[in-house]
Amino acid sequence: MHFNELSQKWGIAITGGIASGKSTIAESLRQRAFVVIDADQASRLVVLPGTEGFKEVVTYFGRDILTPSGEMDRVKMRDIVFKSPEKRIALEQIIHHRLAAVSEELLQRENLFQKPRIWFYEASLIYERRRAGDFSQVWVAYCPRETQIERVMARDHISREAAEKILEAQMPTEEKVKQANYVIHTDCDRKELELRIDRALESLTSAPHVRKG
Secondary structure, three states, rough: OOHHHHHHHHHEEEEOOOOOOOOHHHHHHHHHOOEEEEHHHHHHOOOOOHHHHHHHHHHHOOHHHEEOOOOOOOOHHHHHHHHHHHHHHHHHHHHHHHHHHHHHHHHHOOOOOOOOOOOOEEOOEEEEEEOOHHOOOOEEEEOOHHHHHHHHHHHOOHHHHHHHHHOOOOOOOHHHHHHOOOEEHHHHHHHHHHHHHHHHHHHOOOOOOOOOO
């Protein structure tokens, strides 16, 4: 089985806006023994010192984006790409076409190719990168915009104005909800969220694999 087939038959993407609850859902799924690939963590592997991705980033952005220890300074890079859409696109192009190879390696380690089963891919830019068709289903984590703002302010220790600017730069979560195969509302306590994740998983049990249609 090739990677594309494994992804389209058995892979479920988990996406949503910033602070919408994606990572909490992913954590719960891992605790239930599902394989979950974190696209953000995988992207870090792509730009580790010595990799081709790292070399390309340094060539494009210069050595000023490195920490004293020679690694990519993610805080500095985040500030750069937030202020420049052109540079954000450049960084995404460097990283994202390498993510498939990293993801395939991670799935090989979990024996998914030999014994296919449901697995999950947590990523923010599924719809923005037109990747919905790469997966069997797309689940969207959703909470009201005001909840997102409050969560970002508390998590990143930033002002309301700064949090609102981050949200304004992203695709509205409501647009993602319209395209989703399943929506998990995360504006609840953890016990209720676990029940909602249970219901999402139960929706998959009626088919030999999860692809619709």
